[in-house]
Amino acid sequence: MNFPSIDFSWFGNGSVIALIAIIHVVISHGVAIGTIALMVTMEYRAHRTKNLALDALAKKIAKWVLIITTTMGAMTGVGIWFSTTVIQPDSIGALLRIFFWAWVAEWIVFITEVVLLILYYYTWDKWQDGRAKARHIKLGIVLAFASWMTMAIITGVLAAKLTPGLWVETHAFWNAFINPTYLPSLGFRMFLAILLAIALLSFFIRWRVKDVALRQEVFHVFGLWGAISLPAVFVLGLWYLWSIPTDAYDMIVWSTGMPENVFKTLNGIAFAILIIYLIWMIVKPKAVPWILSLIVMGSSVAFIGEFEVVRESIRKPFIIYDYMYANGLLEENREKYDEEGFLKHATWAKEREITEDNVVDAGREVFIGQCITCHTVDGWRSKRSLTNRMDGWTEDDMTSFIPTMHNVRVAMPPFMGTDEELEALAAYLSTEINGKRTNKKEVSQQ
Amino acid sequence: MIVASISPDNVLPIPAPIGLLEVLIVITFLLHIIFVNFTISLTAGAVGLETFGIIKKNRKYDNMAKIASYHASIHKSIAVVLGVGPLLMISVIYTQYFYSSTILIGKAWLSVLILLIVAFLMLYVYKFTWERWQHKKGLHLFFGIGAMAILFFVPLIFIVNVVSMLYPEQWATANGFFHSLFHYPQIWQRYLHFMLASIATGGFYFFIFYSFKKRKHVLQEDEVSLKRNGAKVGFWVTVVQLVAGFLLLFSFKPEIRMLYMGEDLLLTTLLILSIMFTLILCALLYKASEQDSGKSFLLALATFVMILGIMGWMRHELRESYLQPYLEDNPRTEHTTQNNNK
Numbered sequence: 001m002n003f004p005s006i007d008f009s010w011f012g013n014g015s016v017i018a019l020i021a022i023i024h025v026v027i028s029h030g031v032a033i034g035t036i037a038l039m040v041t042m043e044y045r046a047h048r049t050k051n052l053a054l055d056a057l058a059k060k061i062a063k064w065v066l067i068i069t070t071t072m073g074a075m076t077g078v079g080i081w082f083s084t085t086v087i088q089p090d091s092i093g094a095l096l097r098i099f100f101w102a103w104v105a106e107w108i109v110f111i112t113e114v115v116l117l118i119l120y121y122y123t124w125d126k127w128q129d130g131r132a133k134a135r136h137i138k139l140g141i142v143l144a145f146a147s148w149m150t151m152a153i154i155t156g157v158l159a160a161k162l163t164p165g166l167w168v169e170t171h172a173f174w175n176a177f178i179n180p181t182y183l184p185s186l187g188f189r190m191f192l193a194i195l196l197a198i199a200l201l202s203f204f205i206r207w208r209v210k211d212v213a214l215r216q217e218v219f220h221v222f223g224l225w226g227a228i229s230l231p232a233v234f235v236l237g238l239w240y241l242w243s244i245p246t247d248a249y250d251m252i253v254w255s256t257g258m259p260e261n262v263f264k265t266l267n268g269i270a271f272a273i274l275i276i277y278l279i280w281m282i283v284k285p286k287a288v289p290w291i292l293s294l295i296v297m298g299s300s301v302a303f304i305g306e307f308e309v310v311r312e313s314i315r316k317p318f319i320i321y322d323y324m325y326a327n328g329l330l331e332e333n334r335e336k337y338d339e340e341g342f343l344k345h346a347t348w349a350k351e352r353e354i355t356e357d358n359v360v361d362a363g364r365e366v367f368i369g370q371c372i373t374c375h376t377v378d379g380w381r382s383k384r385s386l387t388n389r390m391d392g393w394t395e396d397d398m399t400s401f402i403p404t405m406h407n408v409r410v411a412m413p414p415f416m417g418t419d420e421e422l423e424a425l426a427a428y429l430s431t432e433i434n435g436k437r438t439n440k441k442e443v444s445q446q
Numbered sequence: 447m448i449v450a451s452i453s454p455d456n457v458l459p460i461p462a463p464i465g466l467l468e469v470l471i472v473i474t475f476l477l478h479i480i481f482v483n484f485t486i487s488l489t490a491g492a493v494g495l496e497t498f499g500i501i502k503k504n505r506k507y508d509n510m511a512k513i514a515s516y517h518a519s520i521h522k523s524i525a526v527v528l529g530v531g532p533l534l535m536i537s538v539i540y541t542q543y544f545y546s547s548t549i550l551i552g553k554a555w556l557s558v559l560i561l562l563i564v565a566f567l568m569l570y571v572y573k574f575t576w577e578r579w580q581h582k583k584g585l586h587l588f589f590g591i592g593a594m595a596i597l598f599f600v601p602l603i604f605i606v607n608v609v610s611m612l613y614p615e616q617w618a619t620a621n622g623f624f625h626s627l628f629h630y631p632q633i634w635q636r637y638l639h640f641m642l643a644s645i646a647t648g649g650f651y652f653f654i655f656y657s658f659k660k661r662k663h664v665l666q667e668d669e670v671s672l673k674r675n676g677a678k679v680g681f682w683v684t685v686v687q688l689v690a691g692f693l694l695l696f697s698f699k700p701e702i703r704m705l706y707m708g709e710d711l712l713l714t715t716l717l718i719l720s721i722m723f724t725l726i727l728c729a730l731l732y733k734a735s736e737q738d739s740g741k742s743f744l745l746a747l748a749t750f751v752m753i754l755g756i757m758g759w760m761r762h763e764l765r766e767s768y769l770q771p772y773l774e775d776n777p778r779t780e781h782t783t784q785n786n787n788k
Contacts, residue, residue, distance in 0.1 A: 002453035100461035
């Protein structure tokens with residue numbers, strides 16, 4: 001515990017980060033990257049075919065892209081950073097130092113993207129005729145490129161958390177950035193963004209655009225992009241899966257919380273529906289059923305959520321693979337803590353030494369330092385609530401389980417600390433869960 | 447209880463020489479804060495002018511308000527993206543202090559996200575419904591006032607954070623955001639200084655914006671009004687700011703205040719220069735508000751940039767002075783030319 005800690009005791013610290021991250025991914029991929037590509041293509045097609053209605057629709061989309069990305073999009077992006085600072089300070093602290101210059105570059109691209117987007121929207125009517133329109137479309141292409149660049153940079157950081165590759169030994173920036181999953185995950189995300197945008201937009205188009213001819217035009221553009229993106233996502237997705245560590249690969253199904261056959265069936269069906277939808281769009285653009293577009297939109301957002309949860313979970317117990325555990329503890333400090341004690345090195349622990357009187361309080365500090373990033377005492381997610389998971393356990397059960405917990409449940413980091421600290425942790429958990437101490441010695445003494 | 451819980455620095459080295467990062471933090475922070483100033487004051491200006499227009503039943507003020515809201519909604523997007531830079535710098539250079547001060551007000555810190563999303567969406571509603579809701583002025587104003595209220599509140603969260611990081615010995619007794627508002631010194635003085643600066647900057651913005659525009663186009667009546675009144679607001683608020691600045695100075699620890707009042711040559715010079723430039727700016731703005739000459743607006747702009755630069759620099763030095771004793775006791779993991787850290 002190098003820093004103070006915060007406790008979202010009901011919602012769960014992990015859930016706070018996940019919620020913000022999922023909203024951000026839907027917006028950054030679906031709106032900022034995917035929709036911008038589609039929108040510029042629509043504008044281009046409108047210009048080529050002299051279709052004023054299509055141009056006006058593209059402009060309307062641009063307005064919504066502007067509104068959504070500069071509010072929810074930008075704030076949830078900053079929000080991922082805010083929430084990790086508050087909840088996982090050690091991890092984000094390390095990432096900022098490793099990837100500092102990548103972040104600086106990201107920042108500059110990000111400013112460029114926003115300025116271009118503002119220009120793009122506000123020059124729409126001014127740059128309408130002939131050469132000016134061509135310039136406007138070029139501006140759109142540069143904007144699309146800038147938004148893709150933000151992804152190209154941040155993916156380096158995200159991928160490195162799962163596969164830091166040579167960095168663990170060299171601590172060199174480029175080893176971390178160009179890591180084993182960088183290219184496959186970038187490619188995968190890129191085309192996923194297009195598909196997500198198609199799913200989101202086509203629902204609103206199907207719903208709000210009454211002009212069938214216009215709708216047909218739009219679906220024509222979407223169909224084209226979809227025909228490229230769907231196979232690309234499939235192939236790149238396989239490459240991505242193939243390049244992650246085996247331990248992580250084995251955790252994919254588990255991390256969704258679904259039984260394997262349910263997982264396979266659901267994802268298979270969703271993929272099949274998407275194929276049907278795209279084919280429908282290409283073959284019969286006039287008659288795309290709205291209910292189908294709604295299902296596709298829902299399942300796409302769900303898939304993005306699943307992807308994010310999986311990506312974050314399969315890294316467990318690490319937050320930076322082979323280097324830092326999810327609770328911020330470094331693998332290299334394990335022996336030190338086992339010998340000298342964890343609390344002794346925990347600057348912010350309220351109790352730094354264990355005495356007769358403070359056992360339970362000291363145990364709480366160990367819990368906060370080592371378990372709270374993933375667990376609650378009794379929050380809504382029953383799988384992570386220890387009141388649920390340790391229901392009926394005595395202190396002795398706990399003290400024999402915890403030192404081996406990383407072997408039994410591979411998602412968990414090893415416990416680090418002295419025997420006294422282990423007993424204190426058990427004493428705290430027992431008081432919370434059972435309402436009393438349940439150590440044989442203690443109980444018989446009373 | 448431990449006197450001040452300052453943890454050892456992250457074992458990974460700071461990714462660049464600290465001096466370089468200090469220069470970057472000053473520059474990036476100024477870029478960010480100037481757009482924040484624009485956003486806050488142009489929003490407040492729009493709401494004020496619209497209200498005034500309703501009371502006076504004069505369409506002219508409504509038009510001026512509309513222009514202000516338009517500018518505000520653009521600048522708010524830029525303010526947010528620019529903020530990422532200084533946040534990155536402060537996190538990397540002052541990890542041991544900034545992370546703790548952030549987490550101590552963690553829930554308020556996270557609430558910034560929701561607050562700003564709501565404020566920004568309200569600002570868009572306010573801007574995009576201007577014509578459509580001409581006859582629903584109450585509803586329209588509601589969105590403007592809502593956005594403004596949030597934008598007035600959020601700076602307090604940031605101020606608590608950057609002030610509390612200067613007072614590690616008071617962390618142990620702080621209890622969340624609202625308590626911290628009164629727990630640490632300087633907070634309200636900083637808030638006053640910041641809000642006045644915002645309003646003055648907004649006035650100054652219109653003065654400069656239309657002075658430039660005038661070189662190419664003939665200004666319309668509303669625009670001339672915005673330009674002159676902008677200079678006027680800039681002038682009067684800056685006069686008040688001269689007093690507020692001293693209130694802030696007197697909220698510092700005596701040892702640190704004395705650095706600005708003779709004990710440290712650099713800081714004292716900076717302070718004197720800043721006051722001098724401010725007086726010059728006031729004179730220029732006064733002239734501009736009296737007569738629509740605008741000849742010396744480039745000079746005013748240069749003076750303004752000087753003041754801004756000095757303020758940013760002094761602000762950084764202030765943090766360094768406060769943290770110096772802690773930095774000495776808790777060394778940072780400094781940048782090394784090779785990429786090894788052990």
